[in-house]
Amino acid sequence: MAREHLRWDDLQLFLSVAESGSFSAAARQLRLAQPTLSRRIAELEENVGEPLFQRQAQGCRLTAAGQRLLPSARRMAEWALEADVALSRPHERLEGKVRVAAPPRMAFELLAPLAALLLQQQPGLRLEALSGIETLNLARGEADLALRTSRPADKELLILDQLSCPIVAYASPAYAARLPAPPEPLKLAQLDWIVWAPPYEEQQVNQALAAAIPGFRPAFSSDDYLVQLAACRAGAGVLVMARALHRHSALDGLVELPVPLGDHRGDLFLVSHQRSAGLPRVRHVAALISAEFELLRQTPGVH
Template sequence: MSRSTPSWDLFGTFLAVMREGSLSAAARALGTAQPTVRRQVETLEHALGAVLFTRSPTGLVPTETARRTLPYAQEMAATAEAFVRSLDGPGGAGTGTVRLTCSEVVGIEVLPPILAALLARHPGLDIELVPTDRTEDLLRRDADIAVRMTQPTQAALVARSVGAIQVGFYAAPAYLADRPEPHGFADLADHVLIGDDRSGVIARGLAAVGLAGVRLHFAYRCDSNLAQLAAIRAGVGIGICQTALARRSGLTPVLPALRFPLPTWLVMHEDLRTVPRVRIVFDHLVEALGAYAAGRTGGHEPPAA
């Protein structure tokens, strides 16, 4: 059975309902009335010949069809946003919007002074920063540029290594004041350790430097690296932190001989390499993050002009 393609705005309504979880919340997000959202969902279901939501006492429940087709609606939305960004900046190379994604720690602790220097040089630029520990899909154009800690393998992506950011074990001086200094991994058993909850990032990091067999008990667990950093600064216990951020925060190194290199990459879609505004941001970040990884800045100082 052949189907005609429904109006694109119906897919936008479908995506809003999936994101918000109810007709009323989707209506508020879209700035329209709830009956309109309901009618558009029903129109889309009729056009597709499929049920997208079932009604329950607690609200709408997405069907398997809705969950299976959600990535396509997300791709349509991301492509539409990328289309709008591609039309920005007719006034010159240094104008328009660039969407940048990175981890929470990098976005909140490292990038602000770097982006401040960039915007001072190019006041016509607009930066959309997405600090998230979820990997945004550059192939789907969720973002224009990404700061990543793993090298991408997709052929359609352009990746530039900016070096390796050093991380290690640190604690606040107040935490260590009344406790014996650890001299080895066995001594860490006598301390409160701050680590991840379910992500397994730290275990993989230990394995990468030949410590796959080491077992650490984390008494304070959270998968947010930003929350872990806040706990270290507050004196909760010993945790893993970027060396530059630890120096800035006045943290004390624990087991200072042990450091973990965190390879860092700047990534963008190959179609954007000749877009002037994207290239300006990309090149600036390569220089600035390269200096940060090499220890030439602590995350506060912008690179030299």
């Protein structure tokens, strides 16, 4: 027998149990009798064809099927809230939270200052910056938007905007003053390089320098971008970064070195899952990020 389409009121019950962690707590929140809630969930599980919860002595936990259903149920709840605001309170300001995953530099330079602008424009809207090297799963709802350095392969992910920037080497003025003066060309092997430490030693910059410099040994490494930046500012060595001179750029005070890095470029993609892209709160934050992208395109070589 074919499975019936899932109904939103059933998914609301599922979501309440999943988020509260027990049938009794969800029944209190929903103002339903617990036997009624249990019966409705049992009917939903029968329609799905698999158990959604594993009942325990204290509360319950999601099964594998429940884990698969949870992100979609949360998205439906978000859409329902957005629809309610749009229809019944059309002039009310945006509310809620928008989670943006980004590499550490972009979280520091772009997202953190953006939070101040968002507070002025939409006080009810909160920005949550998820800074890290790992790629979060937008399909599972781990973030609403993402700034990624590689083009997404998932066809359900939408590229809302993108940048391409030259890759260059930066150092402190004091470090640069100790280097041979032009026109003597700089060689990669004569510089002290600052790179990523474990567990991120497989990052592209590490691999490129290791391939270009025999017996490569970095002068300093860290698993934290801000620590790398502080080391560079202190004159501990040279840091490879994209030439994206944001108005809040952390590169202020550093100098670009004439190092033969080749025609390497760094890409940045603003990405959203197609389920989230149309939400008003997500659209608003995406538009602010795109406006920052447009400012970045004023940097020579950035497009």
